[in-house]
Amino acid sequence: MSIETLKRADKRPATGEEETRRTVASLLDEIERGGEPTALDCARRLDGWDGPIVVSPEAIAAAEAALPPALKDDIRYAHDRVRRFAEHQRHSLSEFEVELEPGFRAGQKLIPMTTVGCYVPGGRYAHVASAIMSVTTARVAGVRNVIACSPPRRGEGIPTSVLYALHLCGADQILVLGGVQGIAALTFGLFTGHPADMLVGPGNQYVAEAKRLLFGRVGIDMFAGPSEIGIIADGTADPRILASDLVGQAEHGPNSPAWLVTTDRRVAEETIRLVPGLIEALPEPNRGFAAAAWREYGEVTLCDSREEAAEVSDGYAPEHLEVHAADPDWWLGRLVNYGSLFLGEETTVAFGDKAAGPNHILPTKGAARYTGGLSVGKFLKTVTYQRMTRDANRELAAVTARLSRLEGMEAHARTADDRLAKYFPDQDFRLEA
Ligand SMILES: NC(=O)c1ccc[n+]([C@@H]2O[C@H](COP(=O)([O-])OP(=O)(O)OC[C@H]3O[C@@H](n4cnc5c(N)ncnc54)[C@H](O)[C@@H]3O)[C@@H](O)[C@H]2O)c1
Numbered sequence: 148m149s150i151e152t153l154k155r156a157d158k159r160p161a162t163g164e165e166e167t168r169r170t171v172a173s174l175l176d177e178i179e180r181g182g183e184p185t186a187l188d189c190a191r192r193l194d195g196w197d198g199p200i201v202v203s204p205e206a207i208a209a210a211e212a213a214l215p216p217a218l219k220d221d222i223r224y225a226h227d228r229v230r231r232f233a234e235h236q237r238h239s240l241s242e243f244e245v246e247l248e249p250g251f252r253a254g255q256k257l258i259p260m261t262t263v264g265c266y267v268p269g270g271r272y273a274h275v276a277s278a279i280m281s282v283t284t285a286r287v288a289g290v291r292n293v294i295a296c297s298p299p300r301r302g303e304g305i306p307t308s309v310l311y312a313l314h315l316c317g318a319d320q321i322l323v324l325g326g327v328q329g330i331a332a333l334t335f336g337l338f339t340g341h342p343a344d345m346l347v348g349p350g351n352q353y354v355a356e357a358k359r360l361l362f363g364r365v366g367i368d369m370f371a372g373p374s375e376i377g378i379i380a381d382g383t384a385d386p387r388i389l390a391s392d393l394v395g396q397a398e399h400g401p402n403s404p405a406w407l408v409t410t411d412r413r414v415a416e417e418t419i420r421l422v423p424g425l426i427e428a429l430p431e432p433n434r435g436f437a438a439a440a441w442r443e444y445g446e447v448t449l450c451d452s453r454e455e456a457a458e459v460s461d462g463y464a465p466e467h468l469e470v471h472a473a474d475p476d477w478w479l480g481r482l483v484n485y486g487s488l489f490l491g492e493e494t495t496v497a498f499g500d501k502a503a504g505p506n507h508i509l510p511t512k513g514a515a516r517y518t519g520g521l522s523v524g525k526f527l528k529t530v531t532y533q534r535m536t537r538d539a540n541r542e543l544a545a546v547t548a549r550l551s552r553l554e555g556m557e558a559h560a561r562t563a564d565d566r567l568a569k570y571f572p573d574q575d576f577r578l579e580a
Pocket residue numbers: 170193194267268269270271272274277298299324325326327328349350351352353354371372373374399400403466507508509510511
């Protein structure tokens with residue numbers, strides 16, 4: 148195996164975790180003890196916000212009136228595509244009841260969660276698309292209470308575009324809260340009286356860590372932190388497009404990794420040459436974010452074969468993965484670790500981010516090794532049930548009693564014995580054992 152790193156990242160997605168963990172743990176503790184007044188205090192201190200926390204129907208109507216019709220059309224377009232994809236997901240999941248043995252029936256049911264909290268990030272950008280991705284999917288799944296929160300723009304509250312999108316997609320209540328205080332409010336039911344059963348949505352390292360620390364007390368979709376892009380390219384790829392796509396995602400923030408894995412030295416070198424100019428041409432603050440991200444988290448790896456390239460890419464387990472190579476189907480069959488795959492130059496991560504249809508809330512930091520992104524299924528509990536006839540007890544109860552005794556669990560065994568004794572008083576099953 149011959150792998151050469153042409154540009155090395157100094158930092159990994161996990162860099163700086165310890166400090167974030169300490170900050171977040173102490174904030175969560177403070178808010179849990181102090182409740183709403185402490186959350187208000189955090190909003191003031193961290194985001195300069197002392198306006199109302201719960202968004203009123205009047206504020207939503209005002210946002211709707213303020214937004215130009217063409218923008219509303221675009222938001223509706225994205226919502227429609229995301230909703231239709233989610234509906235197909237819903238239909239792909241099913242309940243069943245089966246007669247496993249004569250007289251014994253077992254089934255699977257899909258039960259939507261009662262209350263979910265949707266975090267919509269907003270510190271740097273107005274993430275309209277994130278609002279669409281979480282709320283729409285929860286609604287298609289049939290969640291009863293969908294509560295959203297998003298940080299205020301300094302002095303302005305949640306951007307009108309995000310408010311419009313949240314309302315359009317069906318959020319029941321919207322809180323003007325960001326970061327740890329937003330996640331804490333959703334979890335503990337502050338300002339709404341509805342503690343969340345599950346938290347979903349991406350966010351920066353504070354948001355992602357808050358979700359991780361609360362996991363267990365509340366469900367979470369996944370670890371969805373700073374965005375990542377991986378690109379696999381062979382000699383057929385266009386370095387100008389590769390560079391554009393790497394920079395396109397590095398824009399997310401100074402800690403957003405951008406990885407290129409290629410089997411072609413010329414493609415690698417040309418892409419490395421082109422990236423800085425594209426970053427330089429961006430407006431601020433985007434330029435600063437992308438420059439820092441590329442400098443510290445950008446990596447370019449040259450591999451001998453496509454098998455090696457697939458292995459390197461699966462090692463990153465990137466949140467988003469583009470494939471610019473001949474034979475996209477080979478890669479679709481081969482790759483195993485990614486959040487969402489973009490096959491061919493004609494599509495790109497930004498399409499998926501904004502409006503294509505598949506969800507953009509995706510696993511980061513290697514979580515794609517064990518989970519996919521947000522989907523209707525994440526809002527549904529796959530539960531089971533069973534029922535049986537008295538006659539079917541004959542076999543199952545006898546086996547259960549024997550296995551229970553094998554494990555040393557006498558009281559378990561007697562629950563089976565008691566049924567046999569009741570249903571078949573004339574037979575001595577223990578003699579058969
Ligand atoms: N994985 C995905 O699917 C996906 C999609 C879109 C965006 N994102 C990610 O979402 C993130 C958005 O980040 P953002 O910062 O712009 O918005 P954000 O809403 O995630 O975070 C803003 C909040 O961070 C808190 N905060 C900031 N500095 C803090 C500090 N020092 N201590 C405690 N709290 C602090 C503030 O309370 C603020 O409200 C980016 O990392 C982006 O990559 C991910």
